[in-house]
């Protein structure tokens with residue numbers, strides 16, 4: 087008797103990689119809403135690992151300690167109706183307000199350079215693949231975590247433009263910081279993310295590369311929607 091071909095257990099994937107402030111999070115939320123697909127914010131996992139290491143007093147050069155932290159992360163991502171966005175609960179504590187700070191981002195990029203940390207988080211990220219589809223936001227989504235993704239986007243912008251966006255974002259949330267300092271931090275993080283030995287930030291071979299320096303959010307979204315249509319992911 088011939089076996090019936092099995093229906094795929096998991097849905098298609100769109101990966102969005104690129105440097106800090108390029109607009110990945112914004113684009114991914116728009117795509118997830120448009121397609122009604124799930125969203126993986128892989129940067130949040132590295133940020134949570136950074137916060138957990140800090141909380142447990144694990145030094146950034148203690149690779150075995152960082153690996154253990156990443157392997158045993160007790161984290162929940164809760165969608166709340168009262169508060170906007172996703173609430174992140176680490177070991178029972180709400181860490182949402184600490185998660186997106188530039189300081190946490192800087193520690194996250196140091197933690198993310200440790201091979202054992204990346205290996206410990208790999209399966210956790212792959213487990214997000216689901217039906218009807220997944221939008222994956224990060225640095226190595228198209229190159230390492232989901233190499234067979236149906237559509238790969240690499241979103242970038244000049245460091246000055248990305249710094250200005252972050253600066254504006256910080257001012258809007260009531261935080262003050264010098265623009266020059268933010269651009270310097272962005273360059274330092276770019277350098278670390280692009281030049282690390284393991285899973286460096288780079289466009290996947292098949293990725294469509296979008297430079298959003300002089301593009302509106304809507305224009306970026308439009309270009310990616312066109313690519314999704316060409317790939318048969320969107321009617």
Ligand SMILES: Nc1ncnc2c1ncn2[C@@H]1O[C@H](COP(=O)(O)OP(=O)(O)O)[C@@H](O)[C@H]1O
Nearest residue numbers: 106107108109110111112251255298301302303
């Ligand atoms: N094309 C764009 N033009 C102007 N501002 C943008 C653009 N894309 C994103 N932004 C703004 O820049 C900031 C950083 O965007 P975000 O999506 O968080 O970037 P990333 O996830 O790549 O770090 C946000 O305030 C967002 O509204």
Ligand SMILES: Nc1ccn([C@@H]2O[C@H](COP(=O)(O)OP(=O)(O)O)[C@@H](O)[C@H]2O)c(=O)n1
Nearest residue numbers: 106107128129130132194195198224225226
């Ligand atoms: N897939 C990923 C996602 C994030 N990261 C690391 O985690 C840091 C924080 O990522 P993020 O996506 O939250 O940062 P932003 O782009 O939002 O500033 C990055 O600077 C990377 O070092 C990574 O190495 N691989």
